[in-house]
Amino acid sequence: MAPVVDGCSSPNPDAGANKQRVENVQARPKLIGDGSTAHSGAQPHQPKSPERLEPGQAPPQFVVFSWDGAGEVGNGLFPRFLQLARDHGAAMTFFLSGVYLLPESQKHLYEPPNNPQGASDIGYLSDDHIKETLRYVREAWLDGHEIGTHFNGHFCSGRGAVRHWSPQEWQSEIDQVMDFVTKWRTHTGFTDLEPLPFDYRQELVGSRTPCLLGQRNLLPTARELGWRYDASSPGGVQMWPKKKMGLWNFPLQQIPFPGHSFEVLSMDYNILANQSKNSTKAPPVNYPGWRQQATDAYISGFRRAYETNRAPFFVGNHFEQWNGGIYMDAVEEAIKHIANEQNRDVHLVSFRQFTDWIDAQDPEVLRKLQRIPVGQRPAGGWKSYLTAA
Numbered sequence: 001m002a003p004v005v006d007g008c009s010s011p012n013p014d015a016g017a018n019k020q021r022v023e024n025v026q027a028r029p030k031l032i033g034d035g036s037t038a039h040s041g042a043q044p045h046q047p048k049s050p051e052r053l054e055p056g057q058a059p060p061q062f063v064v065f066s067w068d069g070a071g072e073v074g075n076g077l078f079p080r081f082l083q084l085a086r087d088h089g090a091a092m093t094f095f096l097s098g099v100y101l102l103p104e105s106q107k108h109l110y111e112p113p114n115n116p117q118g119a120s121d122i123g124y125l126s127d128d129h130i131k132e133t134l135r136y137v138r139e140a141w142l143d144g145h146e147i148g149t150h151f152n153g154h155f156c157s158g159r160g161a162v163r164h165w166s167p168q169e170w171q172s173e174i175d176q177v178m179d180f181v182t183k184w185r186t187h188t189g190f191t192d193l194e195p196l197p198f199d200y201r202q203e204l205v206g207s208r209t210p211c212l213l214g215q216r217n218l219l220p221t222a223r224e225l226g227w228r229y230d231a232s233s234p235g236g237v238q239m240w241p242k243k244k245m246g247l248w249n250f251p252l253q254q255i256p257f258p259g260h261s262f263e264v265l266s267m268d269y270n271i272l273a274n275q276s277k278n279s280t281k282a283p284p285v286n287y288p289g290w291r292q293q294a295t296d297a298y299i300s301g302f303r304r305a306y307e308t309n310r311a312p313f314f315v316g317n318h319f320e321q322w323n324g325g326i327y328m329d330a331v332e333e334a335i336k337h338i339a340n341e342q343n344r345d346v347h348l349v350s351f352r353q354f355t356d357w358i359d360a361q362d363p364e365v366l367r368k369l370q371r372i373p374v375g376q377r378p379a380g381g382w383k384s385y386l387t388a389a
Contacts, residue, residue: 032199036185040197045091045144047353050360056387059369061305061346062312062354063338064250065331066231068150068208069318070094070140071125072132077319077328082139084332088339090348094140095150095208095231098177100125100133101184109187110176112153113169114160120153121210127188134184134193141198146206146350148231149177154210162214170214170221178204206351208232208316212252219245228355231314234265238304238311240369241358248355252316255301258293266301267316268294268327280322287324294330299337306346309372312354 029038053059072078085092099110099120107118125133141147151173155161165173180187181200205228209215212234222230229248236251243249254263257274264274275290276282298315305311317331338346349357358366365386372378378385 029195029197031195032182034183034186035195037182037200038195038197039199043144043198044142047347047349050357052360052362053365053386056383058345058382058386059310060357061302061310061341062357063302063315063346063348064093064312064351064354065090065315065317065335065348066093066095066148066208066351067317067319068095068097069100069122069154070096070133070137070147070150071100071129071319072136073125073129073319074132075319075321077321078133078136078140080328081332082136082143082145084335085145085348086143088335088348089342090335090339091144091146091350091353092140092348093146093148093206093231093350093352094137095148096137096181097122097150097152097154098180099152101130101187102180103127103130103188106187110152110180111172112155112160112176113165113172115153115155119155119160121156122154127190130184130188131190131193134190134196138194138196141196141203144350146352147198147200147203148351149174149204149207151207151210152177152180156211156213162210165214165217167217167221170218174221174225205355206230206250215244219247222247228359229351231316231351236314238301238313238374239309239372240311240366242370248358250312250314250351250354253301253314255297256304258296258300264297266298266314268318268320268322268331271297271327271330272322276323280320282323284324287326290323291326291329294327295333298330298334302334302338304375306341308375308377309369311369311372311374 029040031038102110102124104124107124111117112119137147178200207222207230209218209232212232215230215232219230223246227247229250231250233249233251236253238253241248241250253266255266257264264270271294272280302313305313320327339348368386
């Protein structure tokens, strides 16, 4: 079955990228299990330990771009955005689908809850594409990005949809994610690839569910596993996040949609749904205008947060070529625009890095931040508002 795409900086990235990527990584990684993964030391290209805001200090503007599925299917999008991140000193989160590391010949090993053995609504990758995905997931981690999970079969409809799964069924799905990521060498038989340079049981601290469904029953399981956040909520607005059932809740957010009185969710699929409905190949005459509209939506969302309450800005994407690739172009232009503001207290980070920062803050300061409405500046300015905290 063919796969279906579901709904830190180097001064000279070409010449010295490989050398810089492995800086601070052990020369001889300690293999784990069958050698699919390895202990490689501290992850390179991480920010310094976060500090609490000083009294009266304005919070930085954090921006998180994340990718659902994170499979490389021959369209060059994974390496394109890794290079873009290097060029602009950005970190991102890649929510890897576990079945993207499982060959179709081994699909009988997948037993999805409430679905037939081997079923997957996003299919399976070819051997060549599994190899490319492994290559770029490895590269992403060495570049400082986070590897989260998008789970496995991406079931969005019918009785087997993830919205109906129990906490125990989510545990089964997560166990299988772990199996596919940490035993890819056994399942594929590949001997010509380096191991993934991390212990996934330690690396994995957050997720986004398929189609943003099923969070309610996932969270108890995620909490038991020691995960720190979940990014599956579809109903968010641009306000400072709160915890939900013990985990940070990082939702996709409603952002301005140029030319409309309503707002749009901060994800490529949702922008598409408001432009071409169910079509991913609409008439090309529409593409230039839609591309600009998508770009302006992302930039408007960023600017509204940056100029008002400084709520973190969360954007979700897929490696897709819908409507001629206009949404990938829009994301690239938005990243470039936002990166130009980085000398103004703007940080392009992963969800894990943002979680580290928010966990380090004074709870009373966070409560004050969480009270500032969408698009509103703090009463009396930052210095006055947060000095009182």
